[in-house]
Amino acid sequence: MKFLSSQQNLSGKTVLLRADLDAPREGNKILDDSRIKASVPTIKYLIDQGAKIVIVSKNGRPKGWQEEYTLKPIAEYIAKLLSKNFVSAKEYSDQYFNEVVFFEGDITKEGAVGEVKKLSQKNIVILENIRFYKQEEEASPVFAKQLSSLGEIFVNDAFAMMHRNEASVSLIPKYLPSFAGLNVEKELNALNKLLTLKADPFIVIIGGAKISDKVGAIKNLGKSAEHVLVGGGPANLFFLAQGFEIGESLCEKQELDVAKDLMRNYKQKLVLPVDVVVAKAKDHTQARVCKPDQVLKDEAILDIGPQTTLFFSKIVKASKKMVWNGPMGLFEEKQFSHGTMSLALIFAARCKGYAYGVVGGGDTLDALNKAKVLDQIDFVSTAGGATLDFLAGENLPGLKALE
Ligand code: ADP
Ligand code: MG
Secondary structure: OOEHHHOOOOOOOEEEEEOOOOOOEEOOEEOOOHHHHHHHHHHHHHHHOOOEEEEEOOOOOOOOOOHHHOOHHHHHHHHHHOOOOEEEHHHOOOOOOOOEEEEOOOOOOOOHHHHHHHHHOOOEEEEOOHHHOHHHHOOOHHHHHHHHOOOOEEEEOOHHHOOOOOHHHHHHHHOOOEEEOHHHHHHHHHHHHHHHOOOOOEEEEEOOOOOOOOHHHHHHHHHHOOEEEEOHHHHHHHHHHOOOOOOOOOOOHHHHHHHHHHHHHOOOOEEOOOOEEEEEOOOOOOOEEEOHHHOOOOEEEEEEOHHHHHHHHHHHHOOOEEEEEOOOOOOOOHHHOHHHHHHHHHHHHHOOOOOEEEEEOHHHHHHHHHOOOHHHOOEEEOOOHHHHHHHOOOOOHHHHHHO
16 A cells, blocks of 8 residues: 655646545534544645645435535635635636635536646545435446546545445555555554554453444454443443343344354453442433342343442553454443543543554543543544444455555
8 A cells, every 4th residue: 555645746636635524513513523534634744745735525315416514614624724715716807816616516517627636736526425426336447437537546544434335435446556645554553553562451441332343343352352341322222131130221133143143252351340320211310220130121221330440440550452343331421421421531532552452432431531531541533433333353445446
C-alpha cells in the first residue's frame, strides 16, 4: 500500500480525494464535526504540496437525490476550517481563485466532468453527496470510471468507509494511481499496533447495545486476549444463555446461539458481571443492586454493579494492552452511568504509559468524553463498522483496493 505521507511530488497534479465528511445534522446545523475536522490534515497536506483537489464524500443515508442530505453545509464548514471563501458552482465567476467551490450538479450529465475539471484548476472543488447516485452503492464500474476521470491521482482518506464495496471507495483504484490518506495511515498504524504489539495481559472490554456486529472482533481478539470483560447488552445475553431471568433487559435474543458458542469456546476468558444495577423497566424507578440471577420479570439490567466495577478495574489495572467498545450500561442516565464512568477513568489512567489502550464506537466515545478523559486515550478510532471488521481480521474492500 502506498501512503500519501511519503508522496512529495504532487505539484500541479489533480487529486481526487475520497474524504469522510459525514456528520449528523439538524437541517443545516452540524451536530458533530469530528469527522469533518479529522479530514483537514490530509486536505492541508495536499494544498501544501501544490495539488489541485476534488473532494468526494457522502452524508447520511439518502434515498436518491434528497435535498436534506446535501453536502452544501458541510462544504461551507470545510471552507471555514480552511479559512477560504465558499461559493457554489452555480454562482461561480472567474474572479474566484483558491476558494472552496461546491459543485451541486450531477457529474453524470453531459459536460459536467469538464466543468468540474475547469473549476478544480483554480479552486478546491467539493462534489455533491456521492450517495445521491445509486451507482455508488451498486459499485458501478462505469460510474467509478467517470469519477476517476476527475483526477490524476486518487487518495482515500475515509477509513470509516473501508468495509464498504462502493464505487468511490473500492473501485477508483482500478483506474488511478492510489494512496492511503493521513487518517487511514493513522488508523492502520494504531490498529495494527493493537493486533501485533507483544504486551500481556491483553484485555478486551465489550458492552453497548448489540453483540451481533461485534462478534467477529470478539472472536479474533479473544484468541490472544487474556480476559474479555463483558457488560451492557452482551452481558445480558450471556445471562440469558445461562438460563437467568433478565426481565425486560436490553438483549439480542436472536443471538442466543452466538452467545452459547462464545461461552463454549472462550469460557475461561469471558468475565461476566457478578452484580448488576436493575430498576423497574417501565419508568426506571426503584433502582437496586442485585446478583445477575436475582432480576425480576418487570425489571431491566441497566448497569454493572459496584462489585463488578471493582473487579473489572482490578483487571484493567493489571493489563498492558486494552481495547474497549461499548458502554457498560445506560450511561446517558446518571443513576446508571457509574459503571461506565468509573471504568472510563481507570482505562484512561492506564493509558498514561502503563498500557496501550484503544477505544472505538460512537457511544463509547461519548461516554469517555462525558468522563472528560477522551484526550488521554492512546488511540480513539472514529470508524465504527470498519474498525470492528478490521479487528475481526477481515479483508476490507477499500484497503484491499489500495494494495
Ligand atoms: P458504540 O456506539 O460505542 O459501539 P453501541 O451502539 O453498541 O455502542 O451501544 C451503546 C448504547 O448501549 C448506549 O446508548 C447505552 O445506553 C446502551 N446500553 C448499554 N448497556 C445498556 C443496558 N444495560 N441497558 C440499556 N441500554 C444499554
Ligand atoms: Mg452506537
